[in-house]
Amino acid sequence: MTERLFDTTCIGNAIVDVISKADDAFLAAEGLTKSAMMLIDMERAEELYARMQPGIEMSGGSAGNTAAGIASLGGKCAYIGKVRDDQLGSIFTHDIRAGGVTFETVKSTNGAATARCLILVTPDAHRTMNTYLGACIELGPEDIDPDIIAASKVTYMEGYLWDPENGKQAFRKAADIAHAAGRQVSLTLSDSFCVNRYREEFQEFIKSGVDILFANEEEIKSLYQTTDFESALAAVRDQVDIACLTRSEKGAVIVRGSEVHAVPAETNINVVDTTGAGDLFATGFLYGHTNGHDLTSSGRIGVMAAAEVISHYGARPAVSLKELMQKKLAVSPS
């Protein structure tokens, strides 16, 4: 058997997105917080879905989007996440594999259906997410393939994985294997409400074992319970090797020790649907970082990938990011 090597292995909740348009009045009537991710049960999912506009279905899941993006850039990527052996599970499996990602997690054969996220996109392009975790609750330490983790330069995990009960055990096992193999561990904080749910555990995990942290401005401020971005930045810089802090139209700030690299956002984008912006920033940064680019250059690839994904509906790239990178940044694929 040939030894496999991966730039990045992404671990997360394997979800199919159901994307519909909605207006602010609908969000208010349903008691939804704009731009947040809310966990819902099957009953609530069916009730909400019944009131939503006609939708389109696309594979999603935060780390799944990041993985699909890395493959689109030409990177070598693996994904670990749990679906059931149902129609949505087949769609998720097809899409991530067809994009070139290695995905070998065993499907569950009973219990909850494949997870779905009901995404409401308002005219201001913000997305409000309602996630039924379904089969994701079955992901556990037994699904972490040690050979894949040890063969990955970076193991990247989404904070959302703290929600299903066994997710954090899977998470910790993966981090231990990665570090034992001399590899890097990366985490995204996912969502400020997610940070609220697990602040202390996240702080502990970050301190003890995260090399590369991704967070947006709200998330990092929530983590350190401050209203000031600079204070949050000062707090995080001693905790991790690299912190990538995204700030929407203000671009991204990448911090390593005393270094601070600001990367501007792209301008003149027709923003249609912000779903996946953070996921695809991570895509670009991780691709760059694992392929020998410096922090600023990796950040630029991240900004480019995020700009592509917010210019259309859906959280995965609609064009080849590899070609886009060559065209826009004159970066040759590795």
Next chain:
Amino acid sequence: MTERLFDTTCIGNAIVDVISKADDAFLAAEGLTKSAMMLIDMERAEELYARMQPGIEMSGGSAGNTAAGIASLGGKCAYIGKVRDDQLGSIFTHDIRAGGVTFETVKSTNGAATARCLILVTPDAHRTMNTYLGACIELGPEDIDPDIIAASKVTYMEGYLWDPENGKQAFRKAADIAHAAGRQVSLTLSDSFCVNRYREEFQEFIKSGVDILFANEEEIKSLYQTTDFESALAAVRDQVDIACLTRSEKGAVIVRGSEVHAVPAETNINVVDTTGAGDLFATGFLYGHTNGHDLTSSGRIGVMAAAEVISHYGARPAVSLKELMQKKLAVSPS
């Protein structure tokens, strides 16, 4: 119970589309005929799907698209078609109902899964369709609700419905009920290969009971086995009350007895995916016709609806056709 009235009831194969990009080399390697619809079995569907790019899923089905469009224009529309009680069946049911279409056909509870159509969109915006009929084969005369048909100004059926075994019986029953109630029957020829499969039956059915016929240039030429559009037009004009013949960028020709009305196509469209062009022309024409508009004006609404649907991926409108009609044609909804 309040008496229900419908502008149009659409009957067809209830299908979820799986839309992916492909190049001409892929079509050639898979032995596919560009722009045609090919019937495939489950084994072939899985084999082809495994080689396709990541996709997006959207409800489809020719007559389903027409129905969704009529509702988007503000028309009163019912749909009859068969799905199974599975995840894709739930998606189809949600989407057509959420758009405002009455859809009450009982789902099948065993046997084949909900139908899907693997659609390959090439860079020239042509779509090549591969349909696994699945649960559609279960649609039969028992699914034709006589009250709905009798309450519909027009009953519109897709030629594709000739493919599943019981479809044509359902079709004939619906036509008989409609005529007995003094209503009109409409047929689309669907696809030139479909015409090849059922030419004599189609000719017979059209002669005996079709009031409004929809066909594109290839289909009407195939029906009368001529290479000349004018000959086909001459042949059809005595067979039906109204014939709507669509000619892509040459627009549409609407024929009633000795009258011939030419409606130009819209120009300056960024054509992305031609899936649904014919379905949405029928949408606009039927909406106009059942709401008191003359033939030319109805044809213009058809051209407008078709232009909208080919400007994006997917075969159902992405915006409110009612608002588009008010804006582009200054036509007030009825």
